[in-house]
Amino acid sequence: MLGSSLRIFSPRAVSRLSFSTTSVEKAEKLWENPWKHALPEKSRSLATVEEAPIDWSYVERLMPIEVVPNVPEHEKYPTPSGWTPPTEAAKTHQYYIRRRHDHLLPLYLERKRDLLNEKTLDFDYVELVTIRNVDGDIFACENDLRSYLEEHLGHSIASHVDELKGRIKIKGAPRVLIEQFFYSKGF
Template sequence: MSIAGKTFKSIIRRCVPQKLFFRPSSYYSSPFLEDVGDITRKYEITKDPEDWKYVERILPVAVVPEPVKKDVYPSGWKPQGDNLQDQPYFVERTKNHMIPVYLQVAQNGVRRHTKVKFVKGDIWLLEKELREFLQKESFGPIRSQVNEFAGFIRFSGDFVNAIKYWLEQKQF
């Protein structure tokens, strides 16, 4: 932006005092640290369980606790089924007891992939059943990639809610 050959910055610098543009908080202008000497703090080490119960209350838990069994949860979350041994495949829940289906977005939101992780067992049969289910829901062909070694399936497109619904119906 130029007004009669002068830029906006040059006009402002002439009108506003230079003290406002000076930053005294730079690295070079900060004062040197002074040695404050030896600091001693009085503290006491205790192994009394009565004292430690207050400390343990504020420490984070090491593992996520098992959810309380209910018929219906207010959030709509459903726990994993108990009788899944007869299934040819298994989709393991995450450590937070959630279904491991994720949306991967790339190229500024243009490319979307749905990823189903932690698949154990016959991953090819799971991919075939998911593809048949998704084919009913979509108009075009369903492209997928199976990584048997890493235990995940990647579908081209945004099918997160549909796959989570299907897995919940199968009690995974």
């Protein structure tokens, strides 16, 4: 069987066959771009494209402001809300409190569960004030803040310093007193 198949492809049989290589040489080879030969050419498209004018002004109003606005000017300070701009006195300290993008102090209030109240069998909650964006000597800031709060409150407070993140957590003091301390220092 193998011998009979070899006879078919013998050199004599191949010489008798005539191949036309002119069409293959002129055209692109099939394996170089198979998609060109597999897909029919498009003569026209049934879909038309038309660009509609869009008014983006409504969307642009919802986008956040890319540039932080300047500090607003007021007739007198503090404003009715209690806000004051930073002063030059803030540059004289060993530490600095960077304000947020809306020009407010970075003070955040969080409530955490504290001890169990034995009379009501319910948990009491404690308020912690977190001060972020503290640059410079964070321990000097914590000491000044603690002495100010203990002087005004009349009792000791708990504090925790996270030097790597630049944060101070205060337990047992209202946020308003902490805000007054930083405003009095010029931050």
